[in-house]
Amino acid sequence: DTGVSQDPRHKITKRGQNVTFRCDPISEHNRLYWYRQTLGQGPEFLTYFQNEAQLEKSRLLSDRFSAERPKGSFSTLEIQRTEQGDSAMYLCASSLARPGGSHTEAFFGQGTRLTVV
């Protein structure tokens, strides 16, 4: 396995359009996270999945954002009616949560850079 992969790497879209990003986590990882990173800042948590269940969403995730992980493997993040403020790097990460509570570190993909014009 080559790690977490994200597609596309770059996306330019017009304001008001919908966009969808894909994340393929490390295959044995049961947790998948989405983060957003704006210029000059650290990543901010958006949402996470344990297998196929979306267990937590940040207040940053407005109604225009939706994420899915239908089979507990890859995940998609869709933004509807994009706004210029959505321009950011969207990072996906995965980790393995083991029974008993131990937890590996999160491995990140290279991100999708979204520009809304």
Place this chain on the structure above:
Amino acid sequence: AQKITQTQPGMFVQEKEAVTLDCTYDTSDQSYGLFWYKQPSSGEMIFLIYQGSYDEQNATEGRYSLNFQKARKSANLVISASQLGDSAMYFCAMREGTGSARQLTFGSGTQLTVLP
């Protein structure tokens, strides 16, 4: 209050010298983890080192070590023998013990430049 504070927006270090990147954190949890990630210009966040709140010894990974001072709530990253390839953005992050998500909270980062 900021959960993770990195007070150095930018740092310069001469090649082969050691450098310390500062990180302070704020949590009321007894169980938490502290992480350092490197983000080169390509964008990928690369895991460097981890320190658990109950770990008695400072974590080390090759040229990276974490100076963990629990009473001061600091978790500084020390990079020894800096290399040109170390030039990147460095983020300190915390995962708190409570809460089901256990997501990472990141600081604002320190841009490290290694000078030849």
